Structure formats: C-alpha cells, structure tokens
Amino acid sequence: MLALRFPNSSRSTLKRLVLAGRVTLNGRRVRKLTEGVRESDQLKVADRARPVESSDLLEPLERIFEDQDLLVVHKPPGLLTSTGPRETRPTALAIIQKYLAEHDRDARAGLIHRLDRDASGLLVFSKNELAYESLKTQFFRHTVQRIYLALVHGSPKPVKGRIESQLVEYADGTVHSTKATGRGQRAITEYEVLRVHRHVAEVRIRLETGRKHQIRAHLAQREWPILGDPIYGRKDSARRLMLAAVELQLDHPRTSERMTFRRPAPPELDELMT
Structure with missing residues (x-):
C-alpha cells in the first residue's frame, strides 16, 4: 500500500x-x-500538481481509440450510457460531450449504441455527421460485430447455439420473449460455451441484433441467467453483472477499413472461473 x-x-x-x-x-x-x-x-x-491531461477528462471511461471521426471507450459497470434530459447521474455520453468540448471543440459526440448500466465494455461514439450516419447504417444493417463474455448459472446445452425470438418490453422495463403475432422486436443471439467450472459457465456471445436487455433476457429464458443480474438472475455472490463487451468490429466511416477493437475479460470473470 x-x-x-x-x-x-x-x-x-x-x-x-x-x-x-x-x-x-x-x-x-x-x-x-x-x-x-x-x-x-x-x-x-511531484512538487506541484501536474496539468490535467486530455485522458483525465474521460474518467472513469478508458480511451481505446480516437481519431477525427471516432472515439472508442471502455465503460465500467455501474455507469449509464445515456439517459433522458432530467437524469442527474453521470453518463458516458455526458462525459464524452464534456471531454470533446475541452479537447476538440469542432467535434460533436454522437450516440451510436448502448450498454446496460451494469455491464462493462466497448462503446463507439461518432465525432461528426459523416461518422454518425455511417455507424448508424452499419448497426442498422447488422454489419458491426459485437462479442460479449458472460458467466451464467448452469451448463448450457447444446454448448453452441442460436437463440431467436420476438422481444417485448413490459411496463416495468423488463424484456421478455413473446409468441404473440406481430408483437415485439426480432432478436438473435448466438452463443458458445468456452469453459465450465462448478456449475458456472463462461459463454462467448455474438449479437446479430441489439435489443434492450437482449442477452440477459435470452439466457435467462433458457434458464442460464447471468451471474450478478438483479433483474433476470438469481441471488448469488457476484459483485457485479458478469457481462462484458470485449470485441467490436466495424468499418471506418472515412476509409472503409475494417477495424477491430478488443478488451480482455474483466478480472472478476476470471476470478470466478478459477
């Protein structure tokens, strides 16, 4: 210490x-x-306080990549991605807006996608209209690859599969699959079990669609709820929601170059698997 x-x-x-x-x-x-x-x-x-660096303005976000068009950050668990105008709690979007106002005044932060508050992982924001339109189109066409890691209760069978359903949001904000014709939004989740330890499985997940609470609802529906999930899960000793966005692949808006961003699994996930 x-x-x-x-x-x-x-x-x-x-x-x-x-x-x-x-x-x-x-x-x-x-x-x-x-x-x-x-x-x-x-x-x-130091003899006196050092000047504030640009990266400090992003705390608690971690900057992964930045150029004139994009800003990719890592969001910690517990931080909202964005919210309504009356929200007083800090959000990733508000932090980035403040950062750009002081660091790049010509840039405008564009919200492209979201992560659940209790999840951690990679988020991409646009910095201009060109990037915003390009990224929004890529997400709409499902050409952006998003990979997550999760720890779930049980041992999923089969060990590799695809979950597809129509998800509908209830009045209390929770999301559930429905069989009612014409209701809900189509949601597709692909999963693969990486390892199992003491009735807990580490699962790699690829999102084809990105609906609210999609991964959490789909896994809970199969009776494999994510550890630490206060909404769809069970009571357990997990300190946080064991869900992290660890890989993001997209085409650069200006150059069309395929870009891949990765983060290792959070240490909390590895701790529970050893």
Whole structure:
C-alpha cells in the first residue's frame, strides 16, 4: 500500500497529495491510498500538481481509440450510457460531450449504441455527421460485430447455439420473449460455451441484433441467467453483472477499413472461473 512507502507522512497528507494529482506510480497517476505498490515500482511525488491531461477528462471511461471521426471507450459497470434530459447521474455520453468540448471543440459526440448500466465494455461514439450516419447504417444493417463474455448459472446445452425470438418490453422495463403475432422486436443471439467450472459457465456471445436487455433476457429464458443480474438472475455472490463487451468490429466511416477493437475479460470473470 502507498502508506507503507511513506511511513513518516500522515494519512491525511497522503490523501491530499493523491487528490491533487501529485503522486504517480510507474508514470501513472495514483487514484487511491490503498493502491498496491511493489518494491520494484517507481513511486514519485511531484512538487506541484501536474496539468490535467486530455485522458483525465474521460474518467472513469478508458480511451481505446480516437481519431477525427471516432472515439472508442471502455465503460465500467455501474455507469449509464445515456439517459433522458432530467437524469442527474453521470453518463458516458455526458462525459464524452464534456471531454470533446475541452479537447476538440469542432467535434460533436454522437450516440451510436448502448450498454446496460451494469455491464462493462466497448462503446463507439461518432465525432461528426459523416461518422454518425455511417455507424448508424452499419448497426442498422447488422454489419458491426459485437462479442460479449458472460458467466451464467448452469451448463448450457447444446454448448453452441442460436437463440431467436420476438422481444417485448413490459411496463416495468423488463424484456421478455413473446409468441404473440406481430408483437415485439426480432432478436438473435448466438452463443458458445468456452469453459465450465462448478456449475458456472463462461459463454462467448455474438449479437446479430441489439435489443434492450437482449442477452440477459435470452439466457435467462433458457434458464442460464447471468451471474450478478438483479433483474433476470438469481441471488448469488457476484459483485457485479458478469457481462462484458470485449470485441467490436466495424468499418471506418472515412476509409472503409475494417477495424477491430478488443478488451480482455474483466478480472472478476476470471476470478470466478478459477
């Protein structure tokens, strides 16, 4: 812990230094006093607070890629992607709008798709009208590939398959499959079991469509609810919804180059599978 490297400093003093942005660990700004420090690590305290860098404006989002047209970020669990005008809680869209206002004033953040609040993973935002129209068209035509990892209760059989149904949203905001003719939206989810450990399976999921709560509703419908799901799941010890968007493939709006963005599985998922 940080305090062990500075035994002659009070906790309040260390906290002020951290909050002021004066403490770095291996060149990276330290965010909390409890951050782990090894003997080989380079821990430095600056004489005065360093200037705020552009990447800091995106916190708690992590910037994965940015150019004149696109901004790809990693959203942590618990953060809304976007919401209505009366919402006071922070959202990924609001953070990006503020970031662009200070970093690239000619850019305009365009909301392309969403992740559930309790999920984590990759999100792409447009920065101009060209990119917005291109990305919206790609999502509409289902040419964007979205890959997720999830931990589910049980051991899905068959180990690889496709779930297709019409999803309808109820008044309470939950989503369920319906057999009623002409109701709901067509939803298609492809899945593959990667490994099973103690009645929990790690599942790779590819979305062909992107409906609200689609993955969660489809897996729960098969009696394989995602761990940590407060809406469609069971009571369990998972600290969060075990669902993460780990891969995003799309065509660049300006060059048409096929681009692939990936993130490793969150450590919480691996912890539960060992």
